[in-house]
Amino acid sequence: MKKQSQFMALVLGSAMASSEVLAEDYVNLTGSFRMNYTVQDWNDAQKNRGGDFGFNQINLGVEAKHKEVRISSSYRWYDNGNPSMIHHLYFATDIDENSEVQVGLTKVPFGIQPYEGHSDWGNNFLFMGFNDDYDSGIKYITQQDKLNVQVAYFAAGDSRNASDAERFSADLVTTKENPTATEANEEAHQANLHMAYDLGGLEVGGSLQLSGLYNNVTEKMGHAYAVAAFVNGDLGPIQVQAQAARYEFNPRNGGADDKTVQYGTFGATYDVAAKANMYVLNLAYPLPLQGGIVDSVLLFNDFSMLEKDASGFENSYVNTFGLQVATGNLYTNFDITSGRNALFIGDGEYSTALAQGDDQGDWNTFFNIQMGYYF
Template identity: 25%
Template structure:
């Protein structure tokens, strides 16, 4: 069965294995702490307080009653422009991959270039990704196999810091939904990424507020990030979005998501040197436009999430309710989404869950700081005939102490009806499901971030 290869990632920038209908591994490309979403880094900092005699005291400069605050310039002259990027390679061992029970590959993964500007008032950033030339984008899937054959922007935005706690950003930026920027530590990310819930970058405007206890965001996105360079009909993009289905997708649909209103609120209940706990709510509403009949349906997402720490332990969890009512000419129990130059079907209604526990080792091992983690995610569909999709990830993030720009992710992945793990699961894994058998993969991703 024809289909395109997506991109996999594994640790060190870890790719996750994704085995498409032809048995090719796909994987989403996750950021690391070195290569994190600069939109977050550029937001106003939360108010800092000092503790005195058991009481929180705001540190303020002395000021006479007649003193007036200095006027804040609209555009400051303290800006800094930086250039950066990343280059990554990957090693994959894939099990349950079709006629050959096991196969191993070492190949190029990603080349990325990043531009960032930051000042006390204005900020912005852009990142462009290059893929191709690897076994994932091979000739058997229709590619000419050269680096750059698939490429797209990840983000591209400009923003303004209104106050020390408030900012506005416009362009391709991360929609404020659920745990941001990621649902866990894994480089491959949870099933939520493949589902179009986790780490979604769309084109629009977002207003953000952050203080000691509360963070809230409200965004309006007229459209998704544009389709860029690749051989698919509409899927050369980073985030999983509603797209025009490729010919290899059974019962594929042609949709675009429009006029997305996304809101998120988060509260830090407590935080000290030993433990912390934060919880939040998110909502997403949008139009689902059909490109064949011109009719508009809608999408509703509601989510509750938490994150917590205790000493060196970390915990994260999220629940998402998904309801998509697309007025398509065909069936309404599935819709086509796509990313990384490939498309596949998604069940329109169901419940998503993700949870993770991680631990940061106190002492380095072999010159590396280590963080092991275990992540589980599942998509339970409303339709009884549709099989549940599940993914386990057991991994370790390695950061070289001598040069933290070198990061390695090593992950073992176990998936069932997972579009990115095992042959024959790709086009229908997140919809009606695949063969309902557990599939396995091991991926190591080595990245240098500059």
Template identity: 30%
Template sequence: MSIQTDSRRLKALTLSLSISAAMAATAVQAAPNDQQTIEALRAQLQQMQQRLDRLEQQQASAQTTSSGNTAASNSGSNGTSAKDSGSRQTAASANSDNSGASALSMAEQNKATLDEMQQVEFSGMVEFGYSYQDWSESSKDKAGDLDFNKLVLAIDGEHDDFLYSMEYRFYNGYNFLKKGWLGYKVDDENTVKAGLVQTPFGNMPYGYLGWYGNLPYLAGFNDNQNAGVLWERDAGPWNTSLAFFKSDNLGDDNQHYGANAIGSSEQGNSEENQLAARAAYTFGHGTDYTTEVNASVKGGQLYNNNTNDSGSNWSAALGVSGSYGNWLAMAQATTYKYDAENAPESETQISDNVVQVGAFNFNYLIPAEAEMYTASLGYSMDVDWGPVENIYFYNDFSYINPRGDYSPYNGGFGDVDNPMFNDIGLKLTAGPYYLWADIASNKNGLGYFGSGDANKWNTQFITTFGFNF
């Protein structure tokens, strides 16, 4: 600001102050009893006096600075020209503009981040369970057991045409990644996923309707996850999938969700370099009464860590799945064979008629070659029972017909009746809370249930309760 400009402002303010003082005096004479008017005018005079004092100080400071700059210029010092001052003002203005632009840019970035976060879904589950086993003396003596079941944390989201999904589970003493994949939506019908994805096989997504599952699930065919690349095409009534799996699961141990051959077991087999394909057609697509018919195959290398030799494995399934209003129904027939290159039975203490598979932190034995059959029925009904919103009834039955001798006990040596398993129960839903109540009965059920009575039906009552978030 120049000295002349300050001088002009000083004169103008002095004149204004004089006029205001005169107006104040006139106002006092005209309205001697109007105390509010008097106080208001006094406040205005005080404010104008303060402004006058500040201008006088600025004028004195400017005169001192001008004298110093003139002396420096006359002595050959590098003084600052008006052009330089203008440049600084221009730079300051530019910096101010840049600051505004930066703030705007940050606001846009924050908005974009918030928009992206709105496409991300975080979810989870906490679950506890009660079980009573009729074959266990300790369970009978204690009237069952109450345990922590699991904690589930999951994230699903998308960004433009990119998709991702992850689910991690914590159990009592162990934990694992159930699924975890990255995907790309090629178009409205085609999607490619890479990572730990669900195997396209049999009735999807689970192959059963209840809580516990069925024998094809326990044997590792339905509702299983493998590590590789999956292509899916969903075109109206047609649904087709093709996958390549480098490994059956991430690592050789048994800490995973779906059952697979375990490379670190005594027998030492692991499923590698697998191909899987599935095709399904839905009659009545887009209605409340649909029937899906599907066919699927899977097979590949069966590598043995003890012999360093490779065998093979293959499986195929035909399935039908229907939804008819409140009713659900499904059935499936599966055939499979593991042709392993095992070490001698005397070394492994495991029969060649079985394959050692594992899941949920323990190993068990399934027939090396067999046919499996399943049938399921469910009914879902909305209710108004206080907080209870829905009640769901279901029954899953499954049966295995081994080719050759099979026993889930004693390392697989011996022969037992064909394994069977039935799970009947209900589910109650109340907002985020749920309760499953199962009566699970098995006969020679792959050794999965912990029952050691061969050729007898063994039953356990299971109640599972938790909440989703």
């Protein structure tokens, strides 16, 4: 739930711009400023000093329209040495009053839209490219009564080179130096079909994703697929997001290990099980707490599980219990996130957490307060 207020700007200058164009064209500035307070149960030094509080992220974007063409863009700056990076950048135009086409670095239509969860952290599937993922290609969106259909083709992954893990969206990446056949796969020629039907406050739907896997060492093309079925919406007073999904990566590694594939995001590379089932169950309840500076309070619990095929691979879990408090454009999350074999949660070996496991198999927990102002 991210609220945006828009600031209209007239294009200066010009006898060339008619009054009709000035009335229809716009430039909107969007963005957010976020700060975090965090305490991790596996970080003794942090606990001893009472946690860490500071800058988390600045996000700036432009939404603009000139004549029949629109642009949507967002760029992000992070803390703790994480790279600055583009989030998305695409051009769009309407085909008719119910349909549009987007071209550029646009959102991959897979699974629960637009976001799969309520917390700042998200879940493991964010780091596997199945949630809040953006790739370079073309997408067609149409709304026919209660049915939403999205069809997309992506020539490649994120805007970065396939060897560069400094990206927002998690994608298959190769290592920067001397990749083995196992580490040398990248996405190529991906197609997506997403359909969702509104039953009156409750959306049901499914997604299909097909992709090539080009191996830079063997120079052969493997393949991958992912499917998902989901519900998203209100069941009485309870907000529900539920999803079951299956994916398989079948790389052409030339006899090398094919039980894992290598992913990258935020400058980190890590292994992911090549075949697995994914499950999501998120529940939320709006509390009757309003007044003063508080506009709304949402109580929620987000749960996800990665069930891996390979023998000896430990399953991965993430659970977040929290409150989201809205005060105008300021949203404050109070989250307790626990993970087992979860990426970046705990002090185990993160690079294998989503594959064999993190060599610990323990649950770790962190408490996080995030304050974010969105405009």
